[in-house]
Amino acid sequence: MNFLEIMSDIAHRNNGDCYIGVVGPVRVGKSTFIKRFMEKAVIPYITDEDDKKRAEDELPISGSGKTITTGEPKFVPANAIAIKAGDDYTINVRLIDCVGYIVEDSLGYLENGKMRLVKTPWFTEELPFDEAAKIGTEKVIKEHSTIGIMITTDGSFGDIKRESFISAEEKTVEELKITGKPFVIILNSSLPGDENTIALRQNLEKKYQVPVILKDVSNMEEKDATDILKTALEEFPITSIALSLPTWVANLSDDHYIKKSLNQTVEDKIKEAGKIKDINSLLPVLKENEFADDVSLTDVDLKTGIITITIDVNQDLYDKVLSELVGCEIQDKDELIKKISELTMMKKEYEVIGNALSMAMSTGYGVSSPKAENCKLNKPEIFKTGNRYGIKISSTAPTYHILRVDSQQSFEPILGNKEQAEYFLKTLEEAYNEDPQSLLEKELFGQKIKDIISSTLLIKVNSLPEPLKIKLQSIIKALTDKGKNNLIAFVF
CATH class of the missing domain: 3.40.50.300 (P-loop containing nucleotide triphosphate hydrolases)
Structure with a gap:
């Protein structure tokens, strides 16, 4: 320069x-x-x-x-x-x-x-x-x-x-x-x-x-x-560090363990390299990250203080991450194509109900939008109203109504005397105070609490009789088709 x-x-x-x-x-x-x-x-x-x-x-x-x-x-x-x-x-x-x-x-x-x-x-x-x-x-x-x-x-x-x-x-x-x-x-x-x-x-x-x-x-x-x-x-401070990662790593979600680990390492070590001149001493430290295969300094923008560091990730991780993302071991290209085809089909199906599911999760009730390609047209017919005639074109299209129901349930095991119950309660409270989710991993009568809760909820959900499900479907259909907004229900 x-x-x-x-x-x-x-x-x-x-x-x-x-x-x-x-x-x-x-x-x-x-x-x-x-x-x-x-x-x-x-x-x-x-x-x-x-x-x-x-x-x-x-x-x-x-x-x-x-x-x-x-x-x-x-x-x-x-x-x-x-x-x-x-x-x-x-x-x-x-x-x-x-x-x-x-x-x-x-x-x-x-x-x-x-x-x-x-x-x-x-x-x-x-x-x-x-x-x-x-x-x-x-x-x-x-x-x-x-x-x-x-x-x-x-x-x-x-x-x-x-x-x-x-x-x-x-x-x-x-x-x-x-x-x-x-x-x-x-x-x-x-x-x-x-x-x-x-x-x-x-x-x-x-x-x-x-x-x-x-x-x-x-x-x-x-x-x-x-x-x-x-x-x-070179005595000016580093304002920020930009990471250049392999494309497949960059496309991972920010909370993925590989990306999260690399970002955390940079965040921790940048405190040790406050000035432009310190950047070269930072590179060997970044290479200590378990996922980093090689670390190099790509660009130093002296005008802005932005440093660009390229981190190459071990290529062996690609197959591992790919298997984790698709949910099964990928042995060869044939297996990969098969799995991608399945996921593509699932994606198409999800696109039908995705918005409805999001609505149900946030508001409790969601409805999918019918698509024209899914409409089934009936044969056009003529109709008369007064001295005038018209043409009626009718169709049916599937819509999916998703309700979020927060099912409640409890189980009350008999443990023995009062001292035994209080001792076990104390153990559960300690686990709950440390991390409520860890309570699910505790065992009761040889079963994890999460398994007991899951099986109990499953019984409740499946206890809804088929005739009642059909009635609920008919009610929703009538309200939708006729544009009604009044409903009287008796639950007993």
Whole structure:
């Protein structure tokens, strides 16, 4: 990815803005970084000549030695510069040079033996230098920045030793972490290839748990700026994970045990991979799922933070799931075709009464809609009414009336004395309180309670005599055909 592509991805996360807050101790090269970053990476892409000149004129001045040169926060440029990234997208770019935390041995923060007062954009009155550094770091990152870049140094340039920067460095990182904004650390060194400097970078990364990039900012090029922003972009949070599953798995219901297990694993593990950079460490963990055969990273949309992960499921599960869905073991293609034919027939039959069944389940009464192809036409005949004649075309069509009847029943076994009954009642109550459905699995006189209930209900349902069923059918037919809505019934 090139510089503009990286900037574009960051801007998409922030409504087109790419504002970079540059913070850290004094005398570490913050102004030098901003000047070099603008000269090599931003200004070459500014097409408007007036904007380009304004950006060049507003670049910060870099100093050397122990004297502090940045006495107040500065926006570079003062107003964001628009850079075109492609034909239809514009990025608003601005860097913020912050007052640094005071470093021992630095000069310029005292005035007549007292803390120097400096101006800030946030208050009308001047603030002491050390207070301006703390407030400025927080406000620059929290209110004015898309990402943060903290600059520190190994002490290889200037006249201040590395040890003097540590306290200010720690304070800056602490403030940055409180804001919650993504940030990276740049270890500025005039000896980036030195073994001690490389070891320091590793130690800082371990200490702060933040990416530390080793650079000589005074010699930075566009590629260096791109690498820094790419690392910063990987500090943005993952917004969601999209799963790409084999089609046959994707078509399973969401509560199917395979799909449910995979989704649950992703949901549990995404908490461990909060940032884009963590995604690669997530893949081996996802592969531990019992149903995952292979896990791969398919796409990382840096603009949105959406990660797409492809999970391949063990192909042996296909036959197992297929057998479970159709309700029998599928040995070969012949068996599969036979079963599909049976299920197709059942589906056609269900389509006739499906709506009626749904209505009965929700309201207690459901009626199927008659279909024209099921109508039986009678022979047309002529009829007379008064002095006029007409044609009568009659037909019959089956409709299915489904009633939901909540049958009630109870059984009252005699168990013995009172103590025996109370003991067994306590056992049943404990099972009921834990899970009412588990009560059905309890045994009574060698039979499960669910079997006793089922057999009792079956007897009740089958006890309805055939003549009565025919009468009920005749009543429904008469009410439907004649459009009547009054019914007097005697039940005894």
